[in-house]
Amino acid sequence: MSRISILGLTASLALALSAPAALAKDPPSKAFITKAIQGNMAEVSMGQLAQQNGQSDAVKSYGQMLATDHGAANQKATAVAQQMGVTPPTEPTKQQKADYQKMSKMNGAAFDKAFAKHMVTDHKKDIAEYQKASKMKGDPAGDYASQTLPDLQKHLEAAQSLDKNAGKSM
Numbered sequence: 001m002s003r004i005s006i007l008g009l010t011a012s013l014a015l016a017l018s019a020p021a022a023l024a025k026d027p028p029s030k031a032f033i034t035k036a037i038q039g040n041m042a043e044v045s046m047g048q049l050a051q052q053n054g055q056s057d058a059v060k061s062y063g064q065m066l067a068t069d070h071g072a073a074n075q076k077a078t079a080v081a082q083q084m085g086v087t088p089p090t091e092p093t094k095q096q097k098a099d100y101q102k103m104s105k106m107n108g109a110a111f112d113k114a115f116a117k118h119m120v121t122d123h124k125k126d127i128a129e130y131q132k133a134s135k136m137k138g139d140p141a142g143d144y145a146s147q148t149l150p151d152l153q154k155h156l157e158a159a160q161s162l163d164k165n166a167g168k169s170m
Contacts (some may be wrong), residue, residue, distance in 0.1 A: 028133075028136065029136050029139045029140070029141035029142065030084060030086050030141070032129065032133045032136075032145065033077060033080055033081045033084060033086055033140075033144065034081070034086060034088075034089055035129070036073075036077045036130075036133075036141075036144070036145070036148075037074060037077045037078060037081060037088050037089050038089050038091070038092045038093050038096060039070075039096070039126060040070040040071070040073050040074035040077055041070075041089075041092045041096075042092035042093070042096035042097075042099070042100065043066050043067075043070035043122075044066065044067050044070045044071050045092070045100055046063070046066060046099075046100060046103065046115070046118075046119075047062075047063040047065070047066030047067030047068075047070065048063065048067050049063070049100065049103055049104060049115075050062060050063025050111075050115055051064060051067070053103070053104070053106060053107040053108075053111045053115075054107075054111055054112055054115065055108040055109050055111065055112050056112050056165075056166075058161075058165065059111075059112045059115060059116070059162060062119070062158055062159070062162055065155070066119075066155065069151050069155070073148050073151065076144060076147070076148075077144055077148075080140045080141055080143075080144045083140050084140055084141065099118065103115060103118065109166075112162070112166050113163075113166040115162075116159060116162035116163035116165075116166045117163055117166075119156075119159035119162065119163075120159045120160055120163050123152055123155050123156035123159055124156060126152050127149065127152050127153060127156060130145040130148060130149050130152055131145075131149065133145035134146040134149060
């Protein structure tokens with residue numbers, strides 16, 4: 001009986017030691033897909049805000065592109081999260097909400113300038129995260145990141161153009 005107990009203990013120990021390795025593989029992709037969903041929700045809201053508070057047609061048009069593209073990306077990200085067994089978040093992060101609140105108090109040319117700068121910074125950060133995640137080959141979150149990168153790069157280029165032109169108009 002003690003031999004069976006030792007074998008059982010050895011098996012339990014082996015399982016316990018292998019569990020952290022298995023868990024260590026999952027969190028980066030699960031954390032990424034959660035952040036991606038929150039980011040998409042924040043970008044949709046910011047896009048809608050740009051259409052309301054922006055002065056220039058370029059900012060309003062950019063806002064429409066954000067709302068449309070990130071709305072579609074969020075549907076894909078949510079499906080990926082469900083496929084991975086991750087409960088999708090229902091709202092942006094506290095920081096994203098704070099950024100929205102700050103921007104919502106502005107309008108006109110001041111909004112356009114602050115919005116353009118925020119979008120450049122935000123999309124640079126997002127692209128770096130998505131590039132890192134896209135290296136998770138064979139992972140649904142990695143595949144999502146790879147498929148979404150071209151849109152994020154398009155958004156960054158457009159935001160840089162807005163930022164350059166907003167500086168001229170002030």
